[in-house]
Amino acid sequence: MELLLFDISPESPRESYLPTNHRSGSVNVTWEPDGVSFVIQGLTSLGERKLILFVVLLLGYIIILGGNSMIIFVASTDSKISSPMYFFLSNLSFVDIMYTTTTIPNMLSGLLTDLKTISVPGCFLQMYFFIQLAVTGRAILTVMAYDRYLAICDPLRYTAVMTRPVRLILIAGAWSFGAFCTLPPATMAWLRSYCGPYVVRHSWCDPSSVRRLVCGDSAVDNIVSLSFAMVALLSTGVLIFTSYVLIGLSMSRMGVAQRLKAVGTCAAHLIVVSISYGAASFVYISYRVGNFSPEVRIVVSVLYSALTPFLNPMIYSLRNKELRESIWRTMIRFRPASVSPRKDVTTVS
Known part of the structure; x- marks a missing residue:
């Protein structure tokens, strides 16, 4: 899930990438949106290689939809995996599906067309949900870390604390936190005036790419966006780290058998968190230090x-025996009934 939500790429002059055959001008997209649309430039320079990228993205998107939908289905229909952990996991899978759906289909359609446009309201809705779902996913990972902390460090109170109302409150809090970190920068972006040509040099309405089209100085927008990005990053990261420090201290006082069981309980979530934050750090460093072309940055x-939504179902399925067995039971339950062999009857005359 994308963590560097608001300002992931360094600023560059608009003239360096906007085509010169568009008429310059300005428009306040709040009050005069009629007839105005953004052009999504996408990966126009890849040529025939766009087909290869299209196939890779399409297959990845199908796997994301299938794997995460399977987790949601088995978590909601199999009574044998009714623990809070699977409730949170199914919500994370739902967010992953919605998050990738805000970007990948647009990129797939852009790879098949030479010119792709998006309306002003559609662009800002895409931008809002892109940011909001990313932050919400981080918040759900934090809730799952708290769930693992309770299960390992305070197992006797786990069932009494993690009731259904509490689970619903935690999920509602995750969505509210996403909205809290998204609304201020998204509202500022919506209220801005934008100068033509309205070409977004990305495959969707990426916040930093759209912000470069603002008429005038956007320094305040950058500060606000970066501030809320840091709030989303640091608050979730610190809480997850604290949970695992407390889990580690609790495990140090356990026996070998209990310790192995605790590791198995936390392994999948810890792997997902490590991949997510590790990939975010790599992308941030590569964007700030590496000398990459715009097309490479987009890819x-x-x-x-798409990395963590793609890997989540695989990691949890491989590391969690209960989930594997539930998926297997579901597949057997919906398998076409086989015709039982006819028994031979021996008659005695």
Whole structure:
């Protein structure tokens, strides 16, 4: 899931990438949106290689939809995995599906067309949900870390604390936190005036790419966006780290058998968190230090945003025996009924 939500790429002059055959001008997209649309430039320079990227993204998107939908289905229909952990996991899978759906289909359609446009309201809705779902996913990972902390460090109170109302409150809090970190920068972006040509040099309405089209100085927008990005990053990161420090201290006082069981309980979530934050750090460093072409930056951002939604179902399925067995039971339950062999009857005359 993408973590560097608001300002992932360094600023560059608009003239360096906007085509010169468009008429310059300005428009306040709040009050005069009629007839105005953004042009999504995408990966126009890849040529025939766009077909290869299209196939890779399409297959990845199908796997994301199938794997995460399977987790949601088995978590909601199999009574044998009714623990809070699977409730949170199914919500994370739902967010992953919605998050990738805000970007990948647009990129797939852009790879098949030479010119792709998006309306002003559609662009800002896409931008809002892109940011909001990313932050919400981080918040759900934090809730899952708290769930693992309770299960290992305070197992006797786990069932009494993690009731259904509490689970619903935690999920509602995750969505509210996403909205809290998204609304201020998204509202500022919506209220801005934008100068033509309205070409977004990305495969979707990426916040930093759209911000470069603002008429005038956007320094305040950058500060606000970066501030809320840091709030989303640091608050979730610190809480997850604290949870695992407390889990580690509790495990140090356990016996070998209990310790192995605790490791198995936390392994999948810890792997997902490590991949997510590790990939985010790599992308941030590569964007700030590396000398990459704009097309490479777009591909890297797309692959990174799809990485954890793609890997989550695989990691949890491989590391969690209960989930594997539930998926297997579901597959057997919906398998076409086989015709039982006819028994031979021996008659005695």
